[in-house]
Amino acid sequence: MHELSIVMGIIKIAEDYAKAADAQFIDEIELDIGALSGIDMQSMEFAWTQAIKGTMLNGTTKKINTILAKAKCLDCEAEFEIKNYFDACPACGEHLIAIMQGKELKVKSLLVS
Amino acid sequence: MCATCGCGPDSKTTYQLVDKDENNGHDHNHQHLHSHEHSHTHDHDEKHNHSHPEKKVIDVEQDILQQNNLLAERNRGYFDAKNILALNLVSSPGSGKTSLLERTLIDLKNELEFVVIEGDQQTNNDANRIAETGTRVTQINTGKGCHLDAHMVLHALQGLKPKDNSVMFIENVGNLVCPAMFDLGEKERVVIISVTEGDDKPLKYPDMFYSSTLCIINKTDLLPYVPFDIEKVKANAKKVNHHLEIIEVSCTSGEGLDKWYKWLKSKVLQPEVVC
Numbered sequence: 001m002h003e004l005s006i007v008m009g010i011i012k013i014a015e016d017y018a019k020a021a022d023a024q025f026i027d028e029i030e031l032d033i034g035a036l037s038g039i040d041m042q043s044m045e046f047a048w049t050q051a052i053k054g055t056m057l058n059g060t061t062k063k064i065n066t067i068l069a070k071a072k073c074l075d076c077e078a079e080f081e082i083k084n085y086f087d088a089c090p091a092c093g094e095h096l097i098a099i100m101q102g103k104e105l106k107v108k109s110l111l112v113s
Numbered sequence: 114m115c116a117t118c119g120c121g122p123d124s125k126t127t128y129q130l131v132d133k134d135e136n137n138g139h140d141h142n143h144q145h146l147h148s149h150e151h152s153h154t155h156d157h158d159e160k161h162n163h164s165h166p167e168k169k170v171i172d173v174e175q176d177i178l179q180q181n182n183l184l185a186e187r188n189r190g191y192f193d194a195k196n197i198l199a200l201n202l203v204s205s206p207g208s209g210k211t212s213l214l215e216r217t218l219i220d221l222k223n224e225l226e227f228v229v230i231e232g233d234q235q236t237n238n239d240a241n242r243i244a245e246t247g248t249r250v251t252q253i254n255t256g257k258g259c260h261l262d263a264h265m266v267l268h269a270l271q272g273l274k275p276k277d278n279s280v281m282f283i284e285n286v287g288n289l290v291c292p293a294m295f296d297l298g299e300k301e302r303v304v305i306i307s308v309t310e311g312d313d314k315p316l317k318y319p320d321m322f323y324s325s326t327l328c329i330i331n332k333t334d335l336l337p338y339v340p341f342d343i344e345k346v347k348a349n350a351k352k353v354n355h356h357l358e359i360i361e362v363s364c365t366s367g368e369g370l371d372k373w374y375k376w377l378k379s380k381v382l383q384p385e386v387v388c
Contacts, residue, residue, distance in 0.1 A: 002260060002291035009177045017171050027168060031177075038294050038320045085319040086352035095352045105178060110171040 023112030069102025188298025206287030
């Protein structure tokens with residue numbers, strides 16, 4: 001359940017930025033979450049509903065951009081989408097791959113008023 | 114309450130320096146309520162009209178783990194300045210982390226200076242075992258927390274005051290999932306699995322194997338009795354992380370420990386001599 005820690009981190013970032021901008025309300029929060037970021041979306045939803053109570057994110061619309069994971073084969077240099085760390089290169093079958101994207105975990109923007 | 118730890122408002126993380134001669138004796142309990150404010154100032158020059166609030170977009174672009182990562186870098190700077198080799202030991206419960214530690218601390222007692230941080234939800238049991246070896250140890254009890262974070266390590270260090278040029282083992286909470294995301298400031302992350310577990314573990318919990326630098330396969334003395342394919346687990350681990358080094362050991366028979374000790378000593382850097 002590290003998703004609760006993640007949600008607490010999101011609340012802190014959102015409230016810090018909203019307060020610094022003298023905002024009263026956070027209407028929308030936009031998150032970038034990579035497919036390999038280690039976040040279980042179901043756990044995240046559960047933690048979210050519990051953790052936002054009494055915070056500025058109560059009632060905020062949550063927009064999640066899921067970032068697909070992409071890797072590059074270090075053998076044949078093919079670039080491809082992966083679902084798991086252990087996926088092989090579809091071109092040559094090697095596991096010597098470098099992950100290019102998909103580990104993102106960030107608060108992208110807030111819509112405040 | 115600490116935003117990176119995620120412990121509930123009622124739970125308190127505790128830090129206890131465990132002394133060999135006073136196991137469970139005097140209470141050196143330091144409780145931190147995690148009310149540390151890390152103030153950030155952000156200057157935005159927009160004009161505000163409070164009577165007619167207008168909607169506006171704030172580009173945040175901030176990593177959610179940034180606060181933990183910043184604290185981890187501070188810990189790392191402290192370790193570097195004191196030439197301390199910090200290792201984060203992670204595994205599921207029962208893989209033999211504490212047994213491996215006990216054995217290592219005793220076997221290398223005369224060669225290296227050790228210091229230990231133990232992380233568990235409850236009890237000082239592990240710290241008591243470490244203290245028995247004569248090693249300085251602080252127990253962190255996370256309460257409800259499922260992992261250690263850089264903030265907890267920072268507080269543990271304040272009481273522990275490790276010596277220069279020492280080797281610091283941080284034994285994380287037994288959990289193959291959550292600790293993977295939290296950098297503590299360590300130099301090396303060591304994941305331990307035992308042959309009584311499934312050989313598909315690296316595939317089931319890839320984040321931990323992906324973020325580790327060394328994998329220790331423990332309890333190899335039990336191999337004749339369990340359906341564990343050691344070549345398969347190694348192949349699976351390498352599929353997830355081709356940089357991962359793998360060492361097979363048995364804390365009970367002592368087999369393979371020489372390789373682990375050699376690896377450990379190879380990571381200890383001699384301090385630069387200042388003339």
